[in-house]
Amino acid sequence: MAWTRKDLLGLESLSREEIELILSTAESFKEVSTREIKKVPALRGKTVVNLFYEPSTRTRVSFEVAAKRLSADVINISPETSSVRKGETLVDTGRNIQALKADIIVVRHASSGAAAMLSRHLDISVVNAGDGWHEHPTQALLDIFTLKEKIGRIKGINVTIVGDIAHSRVARSNIWGLTKLGANVTLCAPKMLIPVGIEEMGVNITDNIDDALVRADAVNVLRMQFERDESAAFPEALDYFRKFGITSERLNKAKKNIILMHPGPINRGIEIESDVADGPNSVILEQVINGIALRMAVLFLVSQGHDKKYEDIN
């Protein structure tokens, strides 16, 4: 199949085939980063703008590296150093970037739906790098890519997601992506961090971490975001660690080869024991490596999708 979308806004709207196309494209791009000259000319002459309204190191850098390895020009814009501080709206900022003849905007924003809104107003490609609590599609795709690489398949595997599901865009995108590909997904969190109606996304729910781990082929540990406004509703950090923290003791009772993932940045000793994060089950750094190939695939495909759409219009 061919990719026809100019944007990547989330995994909810993608078909299984589209997700598989991204994964297979990423597979072919992974080798580029192992070359002596780590570059292909796929996006030569294209401009990618990273528009990040929330602090981010790994996602922004990952997109920047991915774009550069495709030979695109990259511009980074952050609110502290731009006219956003002068009250410019998101759409106006987007329109200005479009007027500069940029080709792709990679946007991160605290408001759910921000990427969708930009996409409605712009002709150029929009890639969602995280919008509010809504979706973070490239993170989920790189998680799935890593799982597939490690286990060989997604269909039928058991994946447990632990942590603050309610406020997590990583969780939502993972759930959409994994369930579309046929994985069994279990969510594990204190009841107050399980959002209403999420079972309609086709997942199991438990607040017992041992139950959640016993059959799991992989566990994705979410960051506890104690810096959030909603933290009043949060459990106390040490109490959380005692009930939900991923410890070596708990992992010993799980499958031997259980894969341990974390989208980062890690709170060592809160959601995960420090030694476990660095231990043999952890693929945390491989996720970072795969993130580059995956984002290369996404940038490449949306660029193609945009050009295809443009050709069709003319």
Add this chain to the structure above:
Amino acid sequence: MKILIKGGRVVDPANNLDKVCDVLIENGKISKVALNIKTDAKEIIDASSKIVVPGLVDMHVHLREPGREDKETVKSGTLAALAGGVTSLLAMPNTQPPIDSKEHLDVLGDIINKTARANVFIAASITKGRLGEELVDIASLKKQGIVAITDDGDSVDSDILMSSAFSKAGESNVLVICHCEDKLLSMNGAVNLGFTSTRMGLRGISKESEYKRIERDITLAKDAGACLHIAHVSCKESIELIADAKKKGIAITAETAPHYFALDEAAVIDYDTNMKMNPPLRTTQDRESIKQALKDGIIDVIASDHAPHTENEKDIEFERAEFGVTGLETELSASITELVNTNLLNWPELVKKMSFNPAQILGIDKGTLTPGRAADIIVVSGDRERIVKKEEFVSKSKNSPFLNRKLKGVVEYTICGGKIAYKYKKE
């Protein structure tokens, strides 16, 4: 000046009338409703195969003036009303300043006298500044002409204050319109709480925040003996409470808005802020309950909750966008499409919901074609289709949930006070 509306299907539930006949207007008043009226009227409207009904009475309209003339004015709002077949409306008091005193009422009254193109009735706020702290002088505002009180947009949180508002309103025979929302429960939500809020990653507005407050207001109103009208009912649980109160003989009436029976939460999924209103679009089950409650007479009134906003306040990030949608120019078409066209309501029932009942509830001399009354009449093509276009709105604001949708029913003529105040342009 005489106008003859000839050969239309005249539907006037107040007079138990539903037949093809003529309506003669003389000197601004309805002079005769009969078959084959002989007259020397120069103006003759051919209403054959059209429906002739009393002008609509919309008891929930935000005209925004004074204070937010960039969103709407009394003039632009009443012109929009006429385009939608609405000849009388109740202006909500959440203006800047709010209508909470004689001075502010006079300011609005003056603007209405000078610029209104349709009949505007006024609701005052329940509390001064709409702050929920101190009651307005209900008795004296009533003497100055208000027909209802409401803190619409907010609910009065204090039980004691609200109880006393009901007592005073009861003594002065003023209708109390309640926007039922417990903000401690709705918690800065943006869409219906449930799968929709979860998948969109937004805070949710629970149904409890609506129906718990309805439950409270029913209790307080019953004890005080006041007439209570529940605004913009959106969900099943609210309907059950209202049905129960009616059964017990409590003086309660209720309204819903077309978006609650024409749409449901599925419409909001793409973060279209024109689908963002308070209360929010609920589930398909709630939507069906609203329709059934209209059929069963539990919901008495269809009102627009016309809430104009500028594009700057609407076409932004979903969480930041203002609540509310426009409705004056689409409420009749949306109701015909969803209710009459589907045989849920017949024309007399629809006219009751949109004209006769609200006039009765407000105690105003409108909503009928009785000879001698002011001639507020509309001529409607029930089957004619139209696509709702942004550029065709008369309202200053374009934040309609029905944009680009195909609706049935076109207002061909609006006659207000015996004059042709609006005529559909397209042939």
